[in-house]
Amino acid sequence: MLEIKNLVKRYGKGAPVLKDLNLSVQGEQLMSIIGSSGAGKSTLLRCVNRLVEPTSGSITLNGTDFTTLGAKDLRKARRRVGMVFQSFNLVDRLSVMENVQSGRLGYISTWAALTRRYPAEDIERAFELMERVGIAQYADKRADELSGGERQRVGVVRALMQRPEILLADEPTASLDPKTSEQIMSLLRDLARELNLPVIINIHNVTEAKEYSDRIVGMRYGRIIFDDKPAALDATQMDEIYAGTPSEDRQEMGAVA
């Protein structure tokens, strides 16, 4: 279970990007976060594994408070959180297998990483997962030879190699064409169920979010203003999420206008 409490993130001296945010994610659900650009979706996701350092608040994953960890413990804790990126962030010049195995870098020694001596069980698992998502035949191809959809599959397998307790996907389909995008979304949904893995997805495509998620969270100006089943998201709610002003901010906004 992921428990986010009173999370605040402020870049420099500006207005906070995340304002006292509370969120709890549990079980094998696929949760989508929607909201316009700048709403704080990406920052929220990156705060979870502290790729972005939260200003205050706590983030607890299955009993470990991530916000208080020192550098070494944080590194160990990050192994438990898988992440999939919009631009895939694969190592282009390495093979698909090396990319997939890079998901295990937190477990193997630097020497083993350098000499590419991966443990037999990791190789076995890599082939299983690659088989599952349909990229096993590319194991020895260079990552930059693959198409967008295939590259994102590599990204997903890399994250799954960590045997994560939660999977974060930061706009995983934004660089893909509509058809590939749907394939990746349904893959993520199926994997969430198969592996009993909670998945949080930042997404711009509301139709896809409604189709594939068990739960939708809407963000506006660093706050959560919608949190419910996809069916509950109607036109009024959409307007609020994409154009409205959260009630907490209304007063200060009114003062300016």
Next chain:
Amino acid sequence: MSTQTVWRKPPFIKSPIVRWAFYIAVAVYVIGTIATLPIDWERTAQGLTRAQRIFSGAFPPSFERSGLLISGFMESLKIAILATTLGMILSVPLAFMAARNISPKPVYFIGRGTFILARSFHPVIVAIIFVKAVGFGPLAGALTLTVYSIGFVAKLLAERIEEIDFGQVEAMRSVGAPFLSTMIYAILPQIMPRLVGLGIYQLDSNLRASAVVGIVGAGGIGATLANAFGRYDYDFALAITMVIVGAILISEAVSGMIRKRMT
């Protein structure tokens, strides 16, 4: 209403007074410098006949002592290879240290400082220092060119690291990879083509430079050349020069070929 039809580029210095004052000052300085430079025209005229003597003495080039020539050249090659290898090995960690995007501030300054120091002296000056320190011969040459290689390779490599796609680093961080593993997976593959390219270029460049530093006593073909001049063996000196030019042409062609195949 008339529309403006004439347009001129705004002058480099706006105020005409300042502009003309600047031009006049430059002109006066240049004329003054030429007028006061201690050029002895008589000697310069003599130099022409002396140059003629050197050239007439140089023809035809003499390959009589080709044994000396070959051993000098092989020494240069050894110096260049050793210096390139050493330089590359030292440059890689230095470049990582000196890359702003991955290095903490103090380490960054140490890294930058090191290669700025390595770059700030011309190889000939470094060679003179090393010849004093370790004596005449190829060791001084190899050390000099190692320093020279570091100054060049580490700087360009650090700049390459600053241009990498940082998303890959972020991905490695997100899986909990330790620092060195992150460098090996996220950065090394991205800078590898540049690293190889620089290595080839540096070998080429070191071979050339080894002829120069040899003249001040740092071994190699340069030392052979300096000796030939010292003994007024202009024909032998020409032979050496021809070999140097030939070797550079060959290495230029080979490195160009390798670089073309790499991209």
